[in-house]
Amino acid sequence: MPDIATVSIARPLNEVSEEIGKSFEEYGFAVIRDHGIPADLIARAEELSKAFFALPDDVKRAYFIAGGGGARGYTPFGTERAKDAEVHDLKEFWHIGRSLPEVHPLAEYMPPNIWPTEIAHFRETFEALYAAFEKAGARVLEAIALHLGLPREWFAATVEDGNSVMRLLHYPPLTGADAEGAIRAAAHGDINTITLLLGAEEAGLQLLTKEGEWKAIAVPEGALVINIGDMLDRLTNGKLRSTTHRVVNPHGEAAYRSRFSMPFFLHFRPDFTIETLESCIDPAAPEDHPAPISSHEFLLQRLREINLA
Incomplete structure (x- = not known):
């Protein structure tokens, strides 16, 4: 079996x-090099992300928007949990979305x-990174x-003016005998179309294979990890897989320090109807595919499931 x-x-x-597509069919993941996001921009963004999360807790919490579903600004440690998980993930994050003028027909969604x-x-750094993520995506x-x-x-x-969100993510350092191997982000699938992830070089990101085994994802320095989200899985009737994945604390010294990453959740337009592609419907089972749904309604359903709405 070929690797990711x-x-x-x-x-x-x-x-x-074909190589990328086959990897998405088998694993739901691929690793992308030469993606075009400038290395100096990535370095600046990483520095500023670390600077924000180093701020005092009360300063960060001033940017939490109650009732906002985590769509913008700061979401504190211990808020989000994976679908069906009994405990919250061990992370805090900041969300940046698309900026639209008030008169834009999709402004109500963003x-x-x-x-x-x-x-x-x-602002200037992360607006530039948002645009670079979009181009790579x-x-x-x-x-x-x-x-x-x-x-x-x-x-x-389908993605023009989509409701894409960039997340600055911090897993604070863990302490104690149980830190090594602890689950920092529980097993989950992503909601969106595709996810582009920077900062996955450090060990810990794992996907669940078709055989039910956890597989570590090895990432070269500066590469992007791409995975299929539930929306694209639904559009392709499961041909491209939205794979369950998690973040596990590594063993050794790395278990006791912070982990930072920057995922970009690329979304369809809110008014796009996710309707299974004809080429992804089995002629022998023409009714065996999901019902059409708008990407916005699908997003709301999933946000409720993960405690963000």
Whole structure:
């Protein structure tokens, strides 16, 4: 069985789309090199993320929006939990979304961003990173379209002005005898279309294989980990897999220090109807596929399940 693909998307997409697509079919994951997000921008963003999470707890909590479902600003440690999990994840995070003018027809779905005044250059850095994530994500979606036999630009209209969210994520250091091997983020699947993850080089990210075994994901320095979300799984009737994954505290010295990462949850437009692609319906079982649903309604259903709405 081939391993999780590690592919350069600087190569022509028609040369790599099958390798990427097969990895998504088998594992729901692929690792992407040469993704185009500038290394100096990543370094600045990592520095500013660490600076924010180092602020006093009361300063960070001033940016928590009660009743906001975690869509923007700060979400404190011990708030989010995986679907069906009995305990909360051991993390805190900050969300940045799309900025739309008030007159935009989709503005009602996307609250305005807020920005911490304590950290210089925070807004400009993360607006630039958000745009770079979108550009990289668009190229991955082009590869997926080619793999599915669709026109290369098929996904462009489905994600234009989509409700994508960038998360700055901090797993605080753990202490005690049980720190090594502790679960920092419980087993879960992502809600969105695809997720692009920076900062997964440190050991701990694992996916659940079809055989029911946990498989560690090895990531070269600076590469992006891409995984399929539930929305794309639903669109393709499970052909591209939204795979259960988790974050486990590593063993050794790394178990006792903070872990930082930056996932970008790329979403369809809120008004896009997730309706199974005809090519992903089995002619022998034409009714065996999910019912159509708007991406916004699907998002709300899932947010309620993970304690964010």
